[in-house]
Amino acid sequence: MMRIALLMLTADRGRFIGIVTGVTFAALLITQQMSIFLGLLGRAGAPVQDVRQAQVWVMDPSQSAVDLDGVRPMGATALWRVRGTDGVDWAVEHLRVPIAVSLGDGARRSAMLVGIDADAWVGAPPTLVQGTWEDLRRSDAVIVDEDGATKLWRPNPDGTRRPLAVGDEVEINDHRAVVVGIARSTRAIFFAPPMWTTVERAKTWIPPQRRDVSYIVAGVAAGGDPAAVAAAITARTGLRAVTAPDFSVDSSAFFAANTGVPINFGIAVILGFLVGVAVAGLLFLQFVSENLRYLGALKAMGAENGLLVRMTMLQAVVVGAIGYGLGIGLAALMGHLAGGGTRTLAWEMPPWLLLGTGAAVFLIVLVAALLGVRRVITLEPAVVFRG
Amino acid sequence: MAEIIQVQGCTKTFRANGVETQALRGVDLTVNDGELMMLVGPSGCGKTTLISILAGILAHDGGAVRVLGEDLGAMPAAQLPAFRRRNLGFVFQAFNLIPALDVLDNISIPLILNGVKRAEALERADDLATRVGLRDRRHHRPTQLSGGQQQRVAIARALVHDPRLVVCDEPTSALDHHTGEVVMEMLRSIALKPGRGLVIVTHDSRIFPYADRIATMDDGRIVSLKSQETAP
Ligand SMILES: Nc1ncnc2c1ncn2[C@@H]1O[C@H](COP(=O)(O)OP(=O)(O)OP(=O)(O)O)[C@@H](O)[C@H]1O
Ligand SMILES: [Mg+2]
Numbered sequence: 299m300m301r302i303a304l305l306m307l308t309a310d311r312g313r314f315i316g317i318v319t320g321v322t323f324a325a326l327l328i329t330q331q332m333s334i335f336l337g338l339l340g341r342a343g344a345p346v347q348d349v350r351q352a353q354v355w356v357m358d359p360s361q362s363a364v365d366l367d368g369v370r371p372m373g374a375t376a377l378w379r380v381r382g383t384d385g386v387d388w389a390v391e392h393l394r395v396p397i398a399v400s401l402g403d404g405a406r407r408s409a410m411l412v413g414i415d416a417d418a419w420v421g422a423p424p425t426l427v428q429g430t431w432e433d434l435r436r437s438d439a440v441i442v443d444e445d446g447a448t449k450l451w452r453p454n455p456d457g458t459r460r461p462l463a464v465g466d467e468v469e470i471n472d473h474r475a476v477v478v479g480i481a482r483s484t485r486a487i488f489f490a491p492p493m494w495t496t497v498e499r500a501k502t503w504i505p506p507q508r509r510d511v512s513y514i515v516a517g518v519a520a521g522g523d524p525a526a527v528a529a530a531i532t533a534r535t536g537l538r539a540v541t542a543p544d545f546s547v548d549s550s551a552f553f554a555a556n557t558g559v560p561i562n563f564g565i566a567v568i569l570g571f572l573v574g575v576a577v578a579g580l581l582f583l584q585f586v587s588e589n590l591r592y593l594g595a596l597k598a599m600g601a602e603n604g605l606l607v608r609m610t611m612l613q614a615v616v617v618g619a620i621g622y623g624l625g626i627g628l629a630a631l632m633g634h635l636a637g638g639g640t641r642t643l644a645w646e647m648p649p650w651l652l653l654g655t656g657a658a659v660f661l662i663v664l665v666a667a668l669l670g671v672r673r674v675i676t677l678e679p680a681v682v683f684r685g
Numbered sequence: 686m687a688e689i690i691q692v693q694g695c696t697k698t699f700r701a702n703g704v705e706t707q708a709l710r711g712v713d714l715t716v717n718d719g720e721l722m723m724l725v726g727p728s729g730c731g732k733t734t735l736i737s738i739l740a741g742i743l744a745h746d747g748g749a750v751r752v753l754g755e756d757l758g759a760m761p762a763a764q765l766p767a768f769r770r771r772n773l774g775f776v777f778q779a780f781n782l783i784p785a786l787d788v789l790d791n792i793s794i795p796l797i798l799n800g801v802k803r804a805e806a807l808e809r810a811d812d813l814a815t816r817v818g819l820r821d822r823r824h825h826r827p828t829q830l831s832g833g834q835q836q837r838v839a840i841a842r843a844l845v846h847d848p849r850l851v852v853c854d855e856p857t858s859a860l861d862h863h864t865g866e867v868v869m870e871m872l873r874s875i876a877l878k879p880g881r882g883l884v885i886v887t888h889d890s891r892i893f894p895y896a897d898r899i900a901t902m903d904d905g906r907i908v909s910l911k912s913q914e915t916a917p
Binding site: 299302306592596598599601605678680682683 | 733740742769778785797798799
């Protein structure tokens with residue numbers, strides 16, 4: 299009888315395609331919107347993740363996210379107190395200060411000046427495209443982000459734009475800076491182009507009141523537990539100290555909590571779900587209704603309610619599975635084509651999201667099936683003899 | 686010879702939207718082994734209601750209904766489907782063949798419902814298709830068949846599991862006269878044999894000659910019962 303159920307389902311081609319399309323659309327919308335949302339959340343923590351050597355981040359107690367809630371400098375002695383904490387292997391300053399860059403033609407554009415440790419280059423992004431980090435030791439040297447360089451463009455004589463390049467000079471708060479290299483960092487959420495230089499030089503370029511440390515990043519002694527060390531730092535210094543993964547998550551959470559972004563994506567996801575329920579549910583109900591006379595005949599011929607319910611559930615599960623597969627497949631394809639996984643599109647599609655979409659689709663199908671099953675169960679076999 | 690059906694004082698009242706309709710007001714009826722009984726009468730007199738009760742798809746209110754020795758009134762509702770699929774064959778006015786299935790699949794449904802393996806069910810369906818003259822159409826869909834052919838498929842479906850009682854509501858009313866006769870010939874020749882009974886509700890006086898007995902109903906009662914000789 300299950301074979302018969304499937305034949306009945308697929309024979310009604312138009313409605314079959316309609317139901318599958320409804321489920322597909324819902325799965326696609328949910329997966330796609332959530333992937334972008336998760337991608338954005340991930341970007342909020344990107345500056346933390348790019349400091350790969352750091353296991354613990356230390357900051358002012360009122361600071362809760364990287365870059366997103368401003369910079370609150372700590373006192374000058376913070377570094378020594380952190381270094382003196384048990385379990386801390388090393389600790390260096392990490393400066394992050396928003397700046398305005400003068401590009402020479404009167405144009406000023408904002409950027410993020412990142413002061414990194416000049417001994418081991420802790421805080422440098424993963425990839426260097428041009429130049430070396432040692433080049434930062436030359437006077438006035440600064441390294442610019444690859445994408446950022448196109449934002450800090452210069453006009454060509456013919457009016458076209460060219461990205462900032464090695465050898466170019468710019469002004470940062472009336473200080474001369476020379477581009478000595480191009481680096482590639484992970485995209486952050488609000489994109490102020492990062493410019494890296496040494497902590498010492500960075501402090502000479504920014505106003506005096508901001509010259510204190512904005513972050514201290516630290517490594518723990520071999521075998522140490524970063525969380526325990528972070529707790530020890532907090533206990534000893536009164537500063538906020540968290541593990542790098544925690545700080546990244548905190549930054550994502552701050553982004554989610556302080557922008558309208560989650561609501562917008564949430565609405566899109568709920569809409570996708572509701573449209574799925576409406577389209578798939580109604581079409582499925584229609585499908586069941588139109589088959590009621592045959593189901594009634596089967597009932598009269600002695601088919602048990604349980605059997606007819608199983609047939610109906612199977613039909614619902616099959617359209618659900620096909621729609622789910624198509625939906626997440628299309629979402630993955632769209633993400634791929636639009637540049638997911640690269641720097642252009644915020645896109646993250648973890649397995650749990652696919653499971654979550656699966657659960658949503660299952661709910662949609664369940665609603666559809668229950669609507670259908672209700673009609674099957676309440677169907678009186680005696681209807682078969684009525685016109 | 687044991688009776689296939691014994692009904693005494695059967696009543697049925699429908700309640701819909703606060704309106705009560707007494708569809709059966711005390712029906713007495715016996716259908717004998719090997720007999721083709723026709724139920725006739727004006728529209729609304731209760732024919733369909735009675736045949737539905739006899740087939741175990743509608744519960745009666747009062748009186749006694751024994752079908753194939755079973756007291757339907759005393760049978761738990763949960764046992765009715767199994768009783769129907771083992772013992773009953775149905776032929777509907779509107780055929781009710783499943784459009785998605787071909788002729789053989791449609792015919793084999795009662796066997797599948799009774800747990801017969803598909804291969805064996807198809808073999809027996811093939812045999813029935815041959816007997817109703819549709820062997821060359823056995824892989825057609827119902828929509829590719831004429832009304833008369835569809836009703837022959839329905840007859841094959843009603844008989845494939847060798848039921849002891851076959852009930853038909855207006856089996857010929859959607860067919861032209863000649864096709865109706867073909868269908869009735871087929872019903873008589875295949876469905877009727879010792880140990881079986883056949884109850885047919887009809888308006889169609891042209892098929893009256895195929896009945897062994899004709900029960901005429903009016904206003905929820907059987908008002909006359911007459912026996913007649915039928916062609917062999
Ligand atoms: N489910 C129901 N709910 C309410 N009233 C019903 C129901 N089924 C039948 N009736 C009423 O019961 C009476 C008998 O109906 P039934 O269908 O048995 O008549 P019938 O003899 O088969 O008529 P016809 O020749 O038109 O098919 C009618 O008055 C009908 O309106
Ligand atoms: Mg009727």
